[in-house]
Amino acid sequence: MSLRKAYLLIFILLLVDQVTKIYIKTNFILGEEVEVFKWFKILFIENDGMAWGTVIPGVYGKLFLTLFRLVAVGGIGYWLWDSIERKNSSNYLIVAISLILAGAFGNIIDSVFYGIIFDDSQQEVATLFADQPYGTWFHGKVVDMFYFPFWHGNLPSWLPVWGGKEFTFFNAIFNIADMAISTGVGILIFFNKKAFHHE
Incomplete structure (x- = not known):
């Protein structure tokens, strides 16, 4: 696969990711839910931290996370270029990378820009390019919905530890960017020999 095709794939995924997030932000109130099927819902939440809602504590935790993501994206971008052009x-x-x-870049866009272009989604639908945004640069929240x-x-009750407790399978709420990352990692795991075989 050429670098141009890889960039096209990245651009299409980013476009779909951002269109869905902006649509949800400008049409849903935080916590609003629409049932598509019994087993599939659109549920608008905002994620302050890393995967599965993990956060880094402290005043600079979110800033550190966003800067770390930017550095990681630079490294992944170099890995893509090196894999195509040199190796x-x-x-x-190439598809996995x-x-x-x-996916990483899609969630970075939320973290870097959403705090300054949207107002709050609590109790009301957010406004794009709001006069009073909810955050600052590098402190935006990632939009999840699936x-x-x-x-x-x-x-x-016979199960150890969790027996008798209420449980939901599958309980994660995610976005297109998360799906892209998970699929890419899945390709690296399940097609490991083919992925690391040189043409």
Whole structure:
């Protein structure tokens, strides 16, 4: 795969990711939910930290996380260029890196810009390019919306630790960027030999 095709894939993913996020931000109130199917819902939440809602504590935690993401994207971008231009790597690896790069960059856009272009989504639909934004540079919140609660109920009481407790499978809420990252990592794991085979 050429560098141009890899960039095109990244651009398309970024476009779809940002269009869906902006649509959700400008049409949903925080916490609003629409049931598409019993097992698939659109649920608008905002994520302050890393994967699964993890946060770095402290005043500068969010800033550190965003700067770390920027450095990581630079490294992944170099990895993509090096894999195509110098190492003639397999398409499996190039697609995987492109997906990971697009996903990481998609969530960085939220973190860097959303705090200064949107107002608050609590109790009202957010306004794009608001006069009173909810945050500052590098302190935006990542928009998540896809929710697949395939099963919800109480676990059998004979199970150790979790027995008798309420449980939802699959409980994560995510976005297109997260899907791209997960798919890219999945390709690296499940197609490892093909991904790291040089053409």
